[in-house]
Amino acid sequence: MALLLDGDRRVIAANAAARAFFRFAPEQLPLGLLDATREGRLLEALRDGTPSGELRLTHRQRTVQMEVAPRPPGTLVFLTDVTELRRLETVRQEFVANLSHELRTPLTSLRLAVESLLADPPPAARERFAARALLETDYLAGIVANLRELAHIEAGRTALTLSRFGVRDLVEEAASRLRLGRPLELSIPDGLHVTADRMKLAQVLDNLLDNAARFSPPGSPVVVAAALDDGEFRLTVRDHGPGISPEHWPRVFERFYKVDPARSRPRRTDGQGPQGARATTGSGLGLAITKHLVLAQGGRVWTEAARDRGQIFGLAIPMPINNAVTHT
Secondary structure (H helix, E strand, O other): OEEEEOOOOEEEEEOHHHHHHHOOOHHHOOEEHHHHHOOHHHHHHHHOOOOEEEEEEOOOOEEEEEEEEEEOOEEEEEEEEOHHHHHHHHHHHHHHHHHHHHHHHHHHHHHHHHHHHHOOOOHHHHHHHHHHHHHHHHHHHHHHHHHHHHHHHHOOOOOOOEEEEEHHHHHHHHHHHHOOOOOEEEEOOOOEEEEEEHHHHHHHHHHHHHHHHHOOOOOOOEEEEEEEEOOEEEEEEEOOOOOOOHHHHHHOOOOOOOOOHHHOOOOOOOOOOOOOOOOOOOOOOHHHHHHHHHHOOOOEEEEEEOOOOOEEEEEEEEOOOOOOEOOO
């Protein structure tokens, strides 16, 4: 974006990118800089004689890199929108920090177990330390496997294998496989069949059911609802836990993203609770994988608060025209 200012800091010319960004027409020129951009920080930077640097534009909530070049009798101002670049840098920094945090605990526990084994403990203690070492090794291997899977999906190397299957059967199979340890309430029409990648949808269900079970109070049900609506297959999984603060909703599907402490609980190491085959519990990767598996099928994911406590996670996948509820 380029703005040409005269000696009174009025915009006398601008390229198409600048006009579109600041939303003014060529016939409106000349305009005062504040009238043209509605950005006081830009005017302040020019008054202070700032030749270059980053500015956070208040009105548009964007970050721009500014370069100023004298062009008598005025000034030429170049602006580059770097908002997305800075967001990606922040995401990368958070990813590295969160990964380091996620690995620190199992590595510490693994080291302690190995050191204890080196001390030649009694047989009963040796077995306990060896079991702990194996548990932490499996957990670390699960993180690595999930990171590889995410990279594979994001690179677009995931092939879809479509088939037609019953939704109720899929959900009941997932619940049985995970051993949720709590009631399962289903709101799924009898005979509801969809066409999708069954294996990938099963993995999505594993992640969502495991997540709901971990954050629900003991004895409270996990509620699964599904339907065909407006050409989409929609499925929601609801827990009865403390819920998630709304400011976290846009980011809960990011890898390793940590929500508010009320939603954070340590993973189980005593062999109790849901036991998914992919060991995503507590790794901070389950929802990220869920998102990408749904996106790979042209769908979308979301989360929202339940009316009377709890959190809902939902997905929608577009369906072929011939999909319908069939009774068998």
